Amino acid sequence: MSNNNSSLLLKNARLIDAGQNLDEKADILLVAGKVAEIGASINSTAATVLDLDGAWVMPGAIDMHVHLREPGFEHKETILTGARAAVAGGFTSIACMANTKPVNDSAAVTRFILEQARLAPAKVLPIAAISKGMQGEELVEMGDLVAAGAVAFSEDGKTVADSKLLRHALEYASLFNKPLLCHCQDNALFANGVIHEGVISAAHGLEGIPTLAEDLDIARTIMLAEYLDVPVHICHVSSKEGVRLIKSAKERGVKVTAEVTPHHLFLDERAVVDLAYGETLDESLKPEQLCYNTATKMSPPLRSAADVSALRQALADGTLDAIATDHAPHEATEKAVEYDLAPFGVVGLETAVALSLRLVQEKVLTPLELSARLSLTPAAILGLDDRGTLAVGKAADLMIIDPELQWIVDPGKFYSKARNTPFTGWQMSGRVIKTIVDGEIVFTL
Amino acid sequence: MGFKRKDLLGTRDLSALEIRSLLESAESFKEIAERPLKKVPALRGKTVINLFFEPSTRTRTSFEIAAKRLSADAVNMSASTSSVVKGESLLDTVDNIQAMAPDIIVIRHKFVGAAHLIAGRVGARVVNAGDGANEHPTQALLDLLTISEHKKLEPGLTVAIIGDIAHSRVARSNIWALLTLGITVRVCAPPTMLPRGLDKIPGVVVCARPEAALAGVDVVMMLRIQLERQDRMLFPSIRDYARIFGLNRQRLELAAPDAIVMHPGPMNRGVEITSEVADSDRAVILNQVSNGVALRMAVLFLLGGQGHE
Amino acid sequence: MSENKENSVCSAQDVTQMLKRIAFEIADRNSASEKLVLIGVLTRGVSLARRLQKIISTASGRELPLGILDITLYRDDLSIATHHPVVRKTEIPFSLDGVTVILIDDVLYTGRTVRAAMDSLIDFGRPQSIQLAVLVDRGCHELPIAADFVGVRVPASPQDRVMVRVAESDGFDKVTVMPRNSIPQDSTSGEE
Numbered sequence: 001m002s003n004n005n006s007s008l009l010l011k012n013a014r015l016i017d018a019g020q021n022l023d024e025k026a027d028i029l030l031v032a033g034k035v036a037e038i039g040a041s042i043n044s045t046a047a048t049v050l051d052l053d054g055a056w057v058m059p060g061a062i063d064m065h066v067h068l069r070e071p072g073f074e075h076k077e078t079i080l081t082g083a084r085a086a087v088a089g090g091f092t093s094i095a096c097m098a099n100t101k102p103v104n105d106s107a108a109v110t111r112f113i114l115e116q117a118r119l120a121p122a123k124v125l126p127i128a129a130i131s132k133g134m135q136g137e138e139l140v141e142m143g144d145l146v147a148a149g150a151v152a153f154s155e156d157g158k159t160v161a162d163s164k165l166l167r168h169a170l171e172y173a174s175l176f177n178k179p180l181l182c183h184c185q186d187n188a189l190f191a192n193g194v195i196h197e198g199v200i201s202a203a204h205g206l207e208g209i210p211t212l213a214e215d216l217d218i219a220r221t222i223m224l225a226e227y228l229d230v231p232v233h234i235c236h237v238s239s240k241e242g243v244r245l246i247k248s249a250k251e252r253g254v255k256v257t258a259e260v261t262p263h264h265l266f267l268d269e270r271a272v273v274d275l276a277y278g279e280t281l282d283e284s285l286k287p288e289q290l291c292y293n294t295a296t297k298m299s300p301p302l303r304s305a306a307d308v309s310a311l312r313q314a315l316a317d318g319t320l321d322a323i324a325t326d327h328a329p330h331e332a333t334e335k336a337v338e339y340d341l342a343p344f345g346v347v348g349l350e351t352a353v354a355l356s357l358r359l360v361q362e363k364v365l366t367p368l369e370l371s372a373r374l375s376l377t378p379a380a381i382l383g384l385d386d387r388g389t390l391a392v393g394k395a396a397d398l399m400i401i402d403p404e405l406q407w408i409v410d411p412g413k414f415y416s417k418a419r420n421t422p423f424t425g426w427q428m429s430g431r432v433i434k435t436i437v438d439g440e441i442v443f444t445l
Numbered sequence: 446m447g448f449k450r451k452d453l454l455g456t457r458d459l460s461a462l463e464i465r466s467l468l469e470s471a472e473s474f475k476e477i478a479e480r481p482l483k484k485v486p487a488l489r490g491k492t493v494i495n496l497f498f499e500p501s502t503r504t505r506t507s508f509e510i511a512a513k514r515l516s517a518d519a520v521n522m523s524a525s526t527s528s529v530v531k532g533e534s535l536l537d538t539v540d541n542i543q544a545m546a547p548d549i550i551v552i553r554h555k556f557v558g559a560a561h562l563i564a565g566r567v568g569a570r571v572v573n574a575g576d577g578a579n580e581h582p583t584q585a586l587l588d589l590l591t592i593s594e595h596k597k598l599e600p601g602l603t604v605a606i607i608g609d610i611a612h613s614r615v616a617r618s619n620i621w622a623l624l625t626l627g628i629t630v631r632v633c634a635p636p637t638m639l640p641r642g643l644d645k646i647p648g649v650v651v652c653a654r655p656e657a658a659l660a661g662v663d664v665v666m667m668l669r670i671q672l673e674r675q676d677r678m679l680f681p682s683i684r685d686y687a688r689i690f691g692l693n694r695q696r697l698e699l700a701a702p703d704a705i706v707m708h709p710g711p712m713n714r715g716v717e718i719t720s721e722v723a724d725s726d727r728a729v730i731l732n733q734v735s736n737g738v739a740l741r742m743a744v745l746f747l748l749g750g751q752g753h754e
Numbered sequence: 755m756s757e758n759k760e761n762s763v764c765s766a767q768d769v770t771q772m773l774k775r776i777a778f779e780i781a782d783r784n785s786a787s788e789k790l791v792l793i794g795v796l797t798r799g800v801s802l803a804r805r806l807q808k809i810i811s812t813a814s815g816r817e818l819p820l821g822i823l824d825i826t827l828y829r830d831d832l833s834i835a836t837h838h839p840v841v842r843k844t845e846i847p848f849s850l851d852g853v854t855v856i857l858i859d860d861v862l863y864t865g866r867t868v869r870a871a872m873d874s875l876i877d878f879g880r881p882q883s884i885q886l887a888v889l890v891d892r893g894c895h896e897l898p899i900a901a902d903f904v905g906v907r908v909p910a911s912p913q914d915r916v917m918v919r920v921a922e923s924d925g926f927d928k929v930t931v932m933p934r935n936s937i938p939q940d941s942t943s944g945e946e
C-alpha cells in the first residue's frame with residue numbers, strides 16, 4: 001500500500017490534529033503515502049487536488065480493540081469485511097483481539113492475520129493472547145509473537161484470573177515495550193450475569209453483573225502494575241468506581257491507561273428494556289422487540305446513568321485515554337435468541353466516529369480532545385510512532401468528515417457482515433465522507 | 446372495555462383499568478365452574494397451544510382446563526416432546542408452531558423475555574405463563590382476584606411478600622399489579638435473595654425481617670423456596686431459613702386480625718409455611734387455585750374472542 | 755339531532771300495558787305447570803323479566819324464580835365482532851331440570867341471541883319446555899325461531915334499527931324505529 005508515489009493535495013480543510021495541537025484552516029499535501037506539507041495555501045501541479053470546502057481533516061481513527069473473528073468465525077466477520085467497515089467509519093488502523101479459533105497465541109496465527117490483511121483497506125494490527133489457548137495457564141511465546149508482528153497482548157473476553165500468571169505476563173511483556181490490554185472481570189462475581197446489576201435487573205429478574213465484578217479486577221490489575229512498575233491498559237471501562245480507581249492510580253504515577261466504548265458513553269441499562277428511550281428509533285421494530293433486545297447485550301454491560309456521566313467526565317479530563325469500539329460482530333441468528341442465551345457484544349466500527357462527533361456537539365470534548373482520544377493516544381499506547389498525528393513525515397492516514405451531514409444509522413447498509421448494533425435508527429449529525437490510508441483514498445461515501 | 450392487547454406478557458405495563466377489567470371478567474367466569482356442564486362454546490374451533498419449556502403441572506393444567514371449558518382445542522407441548530432438545534432455537538420452534546395456525550400460544554420458559562421474543566414474531570396471541578424470574582401475569586391476577594374476595598383492592602391495603610424475591614416472577618408480577626392499584630407492597634427476603642436495586646423502585650418497601658413486614662398487614666404472600674437453589678450459597682440451610690423467614694402461627698399474629706395468607710404453590714410445608722398456618726381458615730391457598738381457572742378463562746377469552754380490527 | 759328521526763312506536767304507557775298482557779298470557783298458559791321460572795337475557799331482558807315477575811306476583815301471588823343469563827360466551831359472531839366483548843355474570847340459582855322456562859328478551863330480530871340463549875340453557879339442565887317472550891318482534895328472522903309471547907310486532911327492514919329503552923337502564927320506557935345510518939356512534943340502546 002505504501003509504495004505509491006502519487007500525491008494528493010487536500011485544499012481548504014479544517015485540520016484538527018492533537019499531535020500538533022492544530023485546529024485551523026489548512027491545505028495538506030500527501031506524497032508517497034506520507035504527509036509532505038501543511039500550509040495555509042499550497043499549490044502543486046503534480047498532485048491530484050481535492051477541494052474540501054471546510055470539511056474536517058483528522059488523523060485516521062485508531063481502534064485498539066476490535067474482534068475480526070478470522071480465523072475461525074468467518075460467518076460473523078472476516079479481516080477483509082471488518083477492515084472495510086473500519087475505513088467506512090474513519091478507522092485507518094485496527095488492533096484485533098486474539099479470541100479467534102485457533103487463538104492468536106503463536107507466530108503462525110499472527111502471520112496468517114497479517115497475510116489476510118494485505119488486501120484489507122485498513123492497517124490490521126494483531127493482538128496476541130496472554131496465555132496459550134487463552135487457558136490462563138501458560139504464557140505465550142511473547143518474543144516470537146512480537147517478532148511476527150503482534151502489537152500487544154490481551155486475553156480479551158476473559159480475565160487472567162491467576163494473579164501470578166498475570167504478574168509474569170506484565171513483567172515479561174515489559175521486556176518488549178508491548179502493552180497488556182486487560183479485560184477486567186471477577187469471574188465469580190460476574191457468574192451468569194447478563195445485564196448491569198441495578199434497578200433494571202432487579203425489576204426484570206435478569207441476572208445482574210455487579211460493577212464490583214469489574215472494579216475489583218481493575219483494582220487488582222492496577223496494584224500489580226504499580227507493584228511491578230510496568231504499564232498496563234484497562235479495556236472498556238464501564239463503571240464510575242473503575243474510573244475512580246484509574247484516576248487515583250494515575251495521580252500516584254502508575255503507568256495505567258484506559259479506554260471506553262461509544263456504547264458505554266451513550267447508553268445506560270434502560271436500553272435493555274426500552275431501546276427507544278431518549279431516541280427515535282427504527283419504526284419497523286415492534287414494541288416487543290425494543291424490550292430485551294439482544295443488541296444491548298455486551299460485556300461489560302450497559303451501566304447506570306450515573307456511570308455514564310462519570311465515563312463522560314473521565315473521557316473529558318483524560319482519565320480515560322482512548323475511545324475504542326470493542327467491535328464484536330455476531331451473526332443475526334446468533335443474536336435472535338433469548339436474552340440469556342445471546343452472545344455478548346455489539347458492532348461499533350461504523351458508528352463510533354459519528355457518535356464521537358456527538359460528544360463534541362454535546363460539549364463533552366473539544367475537537368482537539370476528540371482527535372487525541374481517537375488517534376493520538378491509541379497510537380501512543382500501542383507504540384505506533386508513525387501515525388496518530390498528521391505531522392509532516394507521518395503516515396498519510398486520515399479521515400475527512402462532513403461535520404453537518406445528517407444521516408440515520410441503518411445496519412442494512414453496514415460494510416460489516418454483522419448488524420448487531422444498539423444504535424439502529426439513531427439520527428446522526430456528521431459523518432466520515434472519505435478515508436485515506438497511506439495517501440490512498442480507501443473509502444468514499 | 447379495558448383490555449384490548451394482542452398479548453398478555455406481564456402486569457408491569459397494565460393500567461389499573463386493564464387490571465380491573467380483567468378481574469371483573471374473571472368474576473363472571475367463576476360461575477361456570479359451578480354449572481353442571483362446565484363448558485361454554487365461546488372459543489369453539491380455536492386452538493390454544495401450551496408451550497412449556499419448564500415443567501409445571503399446575504399452571505399447565507390450569508390453562509388447559511381453562512381452554513377446554515371455553516371449548517378451545519388445547520394442545521400441550523413440553524420441552525421434552527418438542528424439538529427444543531435437538532438444539533432448535535426458540536424462534537425456529539415458534540415458527541413451526543405458527544405454521545400450524547394456533548390462535549393462542551401460552552408459553553412458560555426459564556429465560557426472561559422469551560414470551561416477548563415470540564410475541565414479536567408470531568401472529569398468534571401470546572400469554573406469558575412465566576418467563577424466568579420476570580413475570581407470571583396470570584398468577585398475579587388470580588392472586589388479586591383472590592384478595593378481592595376478602596378485601597377491597599384499593600389504597601390503604603397492605604400486602605407483604607416474603608421469600609425468594611430475587612428469583613420470583615410471582616413476586617414481580619404481583620408487585621407491579623399491586624403498585625398500579627395503589628396498594629402498599631412490603632417485600633422481605635434474606636439479603637441474598639433480595640435483588641440489589643429493588644429498593645430504588647418507587648413504592649416498594651423493603652423489610653429486613655419478616656416481623657417488620659408482617660406488622661399489621663392485610664395480606665401475606667409467602668413464596669416458594671426452591672430447595673434446589675441451595676447449592677448457590679443463598680442460605681446456609683433449610684432449617685435456618687425456616688427459623689428466620691418461615692410463616693408460623695406466632696408470626697402470623699403480627700398481621701392484621703383478619704389478614705389472609707396466600708401461597709402460589711407448590712408449598713414446602715414446614716419450610717416457608719407451617720402446616721398449621723397453611724391449613725388454617727386464614728389460608729386462601731385453594732381459592733387461589735380455583736380462581737386460577739376462572740382468571741385464565743377470562744384471559745383466553747378476551748384474547749381469543751376478540752375480533753380483528 | 756338524530757332524535758327527530760326516531761319514530762316512536764310505543765310510549766311508556768304502551769310498554770306497561772304490553773307487559774301486563776304478556777304477564778297475564780304467561781300465567782294463563784302455564785297455570786298448570788308447577789315449575790315455572792323466568793330467565794332474562796342481559797341487559798334489558800332482565801329488566802323486563804323483573805317487571806313480569808312483579809306483575810305476576812301482584813296479580814296472582816305466585817312468586818316465580820328469576821334467573822339472569824349472559825349469552826356472550828354462546829354467541830356465534832365473536833370472531834366477526836369488531837368490538838371487545840364484555841362477559842357478565844350468569845346467575846341461575848336453581849335447577850332447570852324438568853322446569854318450564856320463560857326466556858325473556860327485549861327484541862326478537864335474527865333469532866341468533868335466542869339460539870345462543872337456548873344452547874346455554876340446555877347446558878344448564880334439561881328444561882321441560884322453553885317459551886320465548888319478547889317486547890318487540892321486528893321480523894327478519896334468520897333462524898326458525900318464533901316468540902310465544904309478543905308485546906308488539908313492528909315490521910322493520912334491516913336498514914332500520916328498532917330500539918327498546920327501559921327505565922332501569924335508560925331512564926324511561928320507549929320503543930322507537932329509526933334509520934340505521936342516523937344512529938349516533940355511542941348509542942348503546944338495546945337491539946338484538
Ligand SMILES: [Zn+2]
Nearest residue numbers: 156157183235
Ligand atoms: Zn473485553
